[in-house]
Amino acid sequence: MKKIPLILMGCGGVGRQLLQHIVSCRSLHAKQGVRLRVVGVCDSNSLIVASDVINGEVDDVGLTQVCKAKSNGASLATVSSHAMSGQEVTSKIIEVVSLLGNSTGLAVVDCSASSETAGILSQVVDFGCCVVLANKKPLTASLEVYDKLVSLPRRIRHESTVGAGLPVIAALNRIISSGDPVHRIVGSLSGTLGYVMSELQTGKPFSKVVTVAKSLGYTEPDPRDDLGGMDVARKALILARLLGHRLTLDSLKIESLYPVEMRPSVMPIEDFLVNGLPQLDADIQDRITKASSKGNVLRYVCLIEKTRCEVGIQELPKDSPLGRLRGSDNLLEIYSRCYNEQPLVIQGAGAGNDTTAAGVLADILDIQDLFP
Ligand SMILES: NC(=O)C1=CN([C@@H]2O[C@H](COP(=O)(O)OP(=O)(O)OC[C@H]3O[C@@H](n4cnc5c(N)ncnc54)[C@H](OP(=O)(O)O)[C@@H]3O)[C@@H](O)[C@H]2O)C=CC1
Ligand SMILES: N[C@@H](CC=O)C(=O)O
Numbered sequence: 001m002k003k004i005p006l007i008l009m010g011c012g013g014v015g016r017q018l019l020q021h022i023v024s025c026r027s028l029h030a031k032q033g034v035r036l037r038v039v040g041v042c043d044s045n046s047l048i049v050a051s052d053v054i055n056g057e058v059d060d061v062g063l064t065q066v067c068k069a070k071s072n073g074a075s076l077a078t079v080s081s082h083a084m085s086g087q088e089v090t091s092k093i094i095e096v097v098s099l100l101g102n103s104t105g106l107a108v109v110d111c112s113a114s115s116e117t118a119g120i121l122s123q124v125v126d127f128g129c130c131v132v133l134a135n136k137k138p139l140t141a142s143l144e145v146y147d148k149l150v151s152l153p154r155r156i157r158h159e160s161t162v163g164a165g166l167p168v169i170a171a172l173n174r175i176i177s178s179g180d181p182v183h184r185i186v187g188s189l190s191g192t193l194g195y196v197m198s199e200l201q202t203g204k205p206f207s208k209v210v211t212v213a214k215s216l217g218y219t220e221p222d223p224r225d226d227l228g229g230m231d232v233a234r235k236a237l238i239l240a241r242l243l244g245h246r247l248t249l250d251s252l253k254i255e256s257l258y259p260v261e262m263r264p265s266v267m268p269i270e271d272f273l274v275n276g277l278p279q280l281d282a283d284i285q286d287r288i289t290k291a292s293s294k295g296n297v298l299r300y301v302c303l304i305e306k307t308r309c310e311v312g313i314q315e316l317p318k319d320s321p322l323g324r325l326r327g328s329d330n331l332l333e334i335y336s337r338c339y340n341e342q343p344l345v346i347q348g349a350g351a352g353n354d355t356t357a358a359g360v361l362a363d364i365l366d367i368q369d370l371f372p
Pocket of ligand 1: 010013014044075086111112114117134218219220221351352356
């Protein structure tokens with residue numbers, strides 16, 4: 001039986017769902033001759049690690065306990081009885097990485113929403129480990145970090161960073177490696193903003209709809225990452241970099257749905273959710289009504305061309321492909337030499353813990369040939 005040792009960073013909505021998928025797929029994976037051996041799981045202030053990382057694992061009872069504690073809002077420290085500083089967590093991860101990276105191999109799976117993991121992941125690559133990401137932040141950090149992470153392309157998978165479980169990165173990689181030049185990508189790449197925009201058409205207030213999107217697991221931990229366009233911008237940057245564009249986040253044009261007075265450094269998240277959001281209801285409803293009077297709808301659109309990479313609201317005919325989108329669905333059109341008049345279109349659920357974790361799991365299985 002092939003064993004894939006892995007360490008999971010981040011045990012929130014996506015990370016927990018991944019652990020549940022791993023446990024529930026045990027017999028399927030056994031039939032395929034593979035076992036995912038979870039050697040460690042961490043959150044922001046603790047790490048659970050197998051007592052014998054070379055041969056052992058955190059067993060399924062332990063993983064279930066971790067999921068239960070985290071879904072009750074507890075820290076992993078309550079399971080490990082051991083709170084750690086961020087630095088201690090990092091050192092321990094690097095210790096495991098150095099033990100396993102060049103022997104059994106190790107997949108380091110980032111399901112956190114932190115920008116701090118970029119530093120660990122850059123080191124992990126040097127130890128021969130594979131990297132699997134749902135977290136977009138490491139791939140949208142500096143070009144130096146990006147280049148390091150993708151320096152061994154067979155060892156990195158990040159399908160869930162764009163379009164959740166949709167096969168966007170895989171499709172694009174196939175087009176690129178066949179030498180077919182991509183000259184335009186356009187689409188709706190935010191499950192949250194897709195859901196919000198289509199729900200607003202039914203007359204519901206913006207503040208309520210955003211709150212529901214958060215409860216459905218579509219939003220980032222702070223929904224301002226979605227509403228400010230930053231989450232879509234990160235996806236756009238990941239795609240643009242995949243196409244070879246040497247861009248950084250600050251070079252993108254990004255439209256925000258909230259004003260600077262409500263940015264995270266000024267307004268705490270609780271204040272934004274309770275008091276900030278309702279102040280935005282009237283304006284956005286006004287924009288929806290104006291668009292609707294012309295037979296149009298609003299969609300938050302991502303556009304990547306040779307010299308343009310931008311994200312923002314567009315008014316579109318309600319019976320256009322993007323205008324017809326409903327709920328958290330994403331839609332991406334890829335134009336290239338082979339897909340010229342008629343683009344390659346990828347559409348489906350673009351957010352949610354289940355589909356995102358499924359994408360991460362498929363990525364882990366996809367690198368199995370790299371393990372002995
Ligand atoms: N939900 C979705 O539809 C999709 C999500 N993603 C991405 O998946 C990632 C996870 O999202 P989600 O599960 O909703 O987020 P959550 O906020 O629910 O979970 C984040 C987890 O990361 C942990 N964490 C924070 N900082 C660190 C750190 N430095 N090292 C290790 N762990 C850390 C948190 O710990 P603690 O519990 O202690 O706070 C928490 O367990 C995000 O990057 C998101 O962009 C991608 C595609 C779709
Ligand atoms: N918050 C994101 C989740 C997936 O990346 C979204 O709404 O699309």
